[in-house]
Amino acid sequence: MGIQSVQIGFKHICIMTTVLIALILFLSFICLIALPSPKEIIESLKSSEMIFSLKLTLISALISTILVMIVGTPAAYALARFSFFGKRLIMTILDLPIAMPEVVLGLALLLLFGRTPLGTLLEDIGIRVVFTKIGVVIAEFFTALPYAMRMLYSTFETISTRYELVARSLGYSSFETFMKVTLPMARSGIIAALVIAFARSVGTFGTVLILAGGTYMVTETLPVTLYLNMSYGNLGMAITSGLLLLGVSFITIYMVEKFGGRKI
């Protein structure tokens, strides 16, 4: 008998693994919330750097999300509905940033907007991308776009073309059908894509750092604030920006569960 009496099966090993890993993660969140004193956090929140960073993060993420949806919705619809030359290649290219390290994406964008005729052209008409707030938005846009497009693509895919054919047989043009039938039916997927785009925009670090520079009080978003203050040893500020980012993540997951899970 002895030790052999307790049967540890495969099931128990799997359950123990998941409990353990969740516990470690949870403890780390607790540290983030419990370690700093409330006074320190309030001080940090009131600092002009934090206010600047928060404002820049929210505004740039909002603009980037709007752009992502404006570009991503028709693009994802095209991929889900039509067949055209080079479609597979385009899908692969659009998916690439998901697998790519953010800093590499940032570097690629930096070279495109800094060292090519396109960059020069934009600069000539007064649009400076590299190391500017526009760069922040562009970096966020390209980081968030693939995630939103994946969500939108699978949403459009699940809506049968029959609904669209019925609407068109009743006299609606393809654009009217898209607006009156497809979009309303894709509502929950669109909200999920919106939330994901916003969360990715808020949270991206590598791309923003390389393309926009991560300059103190100029192109400083929350992840940059966290990084800069960590390197100065300013733990209170770092933790506060971490908490703000954590808040965004929680809201995101909640919204995705609420809207994304409920497919029509």
Place this chain on the structure above:
Amino acid sequence: MSGFLIVKNIHVDLGEFKIEDITFIVDEKDYVCVIGPTGSGKTILVETIAGLHKPRKGVIILDGRDITSLPPEKRNIGIVYQDYALFPHMTVFDNIAFGLKKRISKKDEILREVKAIAQRLEIEHLLHRKPTTLSGGEQQRVALARALIVRPKLLLMDEPFSALDFNTRTRLRKLVREVVSEYGTTVIHVTHDFEDVWSLARKVIVMYRGRILQYDTVEEVFNRPCCELVASFVDINVMSGIVVFSNDKTIVRVGDIEIVSKDRVCEGHRVKVFIRPERILISKSKPVSKFDNVVRGFIEDLERQGNILRVQVRIGSICLKCISTPNVLGSLDLELGSSVYICFRSSDVRLLVES
């Protein structure tokens, strides 16, 4: 060519599947059923007429207008699907009113028309509901109302009743027959259910591997199929024989027996002989009257299929499929191997001269 709907020499290429050389004409107010094994291209044919697939070749003319390259919204063709495809984000009212709103803007006029058709289809009490809360039969009536309210020139239906139970299907069939004739709609109806064909259609298209095998009246297709494939699909007895006597009746020698037919074919011709299984009566003793064809054989196979019993009777070298009921066979005390008489009328025997 003239006709209400003219489909001429249509080819559609979808890569892995194509429909080819599709030609047929439908008269105004006609009711045509499309049958054929699964995957034969029935849905693609219907969706091509609706304008979803661009034909590589051929023309489609509806009411005198070439619609081949028109987008679906310019064709004035209604479509009803098996899964109804009701818009889940709209109420039943808005679903039905959808097409009308595009045509007229007066709110009270829309309200009146929707009410009228809802009343006709007995869904008036459902107008405020969302489609997902309706039963299958109710959803199908809403889909029908949505398509009919704009009075399309042509109504396409793709297996509209196949997801419904037997009673609902029977009731809806009757309703469709009445409403379609009141509206004077021309209909093309894809189905797997021969009951639809018999109770609704005047003509039938038989499709197989993207081609039309036969297009004719229900009577012809089900009694005189043009080839083996159609014959086996419409489930009819086919035999080969030679005409040995011809006068007001035709006598055909098939194997070791002679079969009498009312069809006129001259002596000496090789013919295909067709008899529908449900036209054959099985009897234990030799019947006295009515039947001019009575032959003796034995039961080779019995198969229960729903409410009916499929019986195969062997007569020498030929074998005939018959349809009976468990009741009849039970009361006749028949079983596998029993010797029986099979009887059928000469007017039910169809002949087709073999070329």
